[in-house]
Amino acid sequence: MSKDINAKNKDMNTKTAAAQGSQGARSTQGDSVADAIIKTQDLVKTYRKGKIETRALRGVSMEIPRGSFSCIVGPSGHGKSTLMHLIGGLDRATSGDVSIDGISYAELSDNELSELRASKIGFVFQFFNLLQNLTALENIETAMMFNKNGLHSAKEQRARALELLELVGLSEKAHAKPYELSGGQQQRVSIARALANDPEILLMDEPTGNLDSKSEDEVLDQLLYIHKTGKTIVIVTHNTEVSDRAELLYEVRDGRLNSVTRKGVTL
Ligand SMILES: Nc1ncnc2c1ncn2[C@@H]1O[C@H](COP(=O)(O)OP(=O)(O)OP(=O)(O)O)[C@@H](O)[C@H]1O
Ligand SMILES: [Mg+2]
Numbered sequence: 001m002s003k004d005i006n007a008k009n010k011d012m013n014t015k016t017a018a019a020q021g022s023q024g025a026r027s028t029q030g031d032s033v034a035d036a037i038i039k040t041q042d043l044v045k046t047y048r049k050g051k052i053e054t055r056a057l058r059g060v061s062m063e064i065p066r067g068s069f070s071c072i073v074g075p076s077g078h079g080k081s082t083l084m085h086l087i088g089g090l091d092r093a094t095s096g097d098v099s100i101d102g103i104s105y106a107e108l109s110d111n112e113l114s115e116l117r118a119s120k121i122g123f124v125f126q127f128f129n130l131l132q133n134l135t136a137l138e139n140i141e142t143a144m145m146f147n148k149n150g151l152h153s154a155k156e157q158r159a160r161a162l163e164l165l166e167l168v169g170l171s172e173k174a175h176a177k178p179y180e181l182s183g184g185q186q187q188r189v190s191i192a193r194a195l196a197n198d199p200e201i202l203l204m205d206e207p208t209g210n211l212d213s214k215s216e217d218e219v220l221d222q223l224l225y226i227h228k229t230g231k232t233i234v235i236v237t238h239n240t241e242v243s244d245r246a247e248l249l250y251e252v253r254d255g256r257l258n259s260v261t262r263k264g265v266t267l
Pocket of ligand 2: 080081082205
């Protein structure tokens, strides 16, 4: 993490505290949530391929509270993964902005954005994305290698990776390669890997999309447990077992935020 981002971070924390002090904490999604860790502002993403334009996002403004368990739902092809990629800084918006803890992506260089991502965000994808020739333990360790602020010695990294495997209940599979693991176990390794740099935010795109119902339950239990440790969890899902557990549901339709509900109540 560069000094620049740290400075922006500190500045923002002070501003957030000041804002809360003067306005008091507001708890609904209306114009502002009490403590939003993620904000998007009029986010637009248009993909262009030759003469073909796809307007995947048409102006999404949303706020996701710190420490929440939120789901993004909506029909296939309506922009959910696109939104997730932009929130995660994996891709740039056509216009509009994303900010995390008040740090605006639009103001960051590509390198700064990568640093911010490495330190604040963990990703879990539908197809696990584990490196097939590495063991569970090694897959987790690789995630720590690129984090400048992270653990340095190989010994520290190993200890942390073992701790994370224990957290997801897979200590006995530390030396197994992905093909020796069930789908649910592979996804739990992916979750452990996403937590490697102790990010505040976990972003997941269909984390239970390729799992049978038993593995799905395993992964959901794991996520609820991790949520209790204070992480902000945002999940794109078609799975109602998962979205039923969400504190906040953001529905994306036709590239727009169609509704936000909290425990069934529209905000
Ligand atoms: N890299 C890309 N290049 C061109 N078009 C894209 C690209 N990625 C997504 N799209 C298009 O943008 C639109 C939104 O896609 P997106 O993947 O965000 O949908 P989704 O809501 O995640 O769908 P699903 O539920 O099926 O995963 C779709 O029309 C899709 O074809
Ligand atoms: Mg998708």
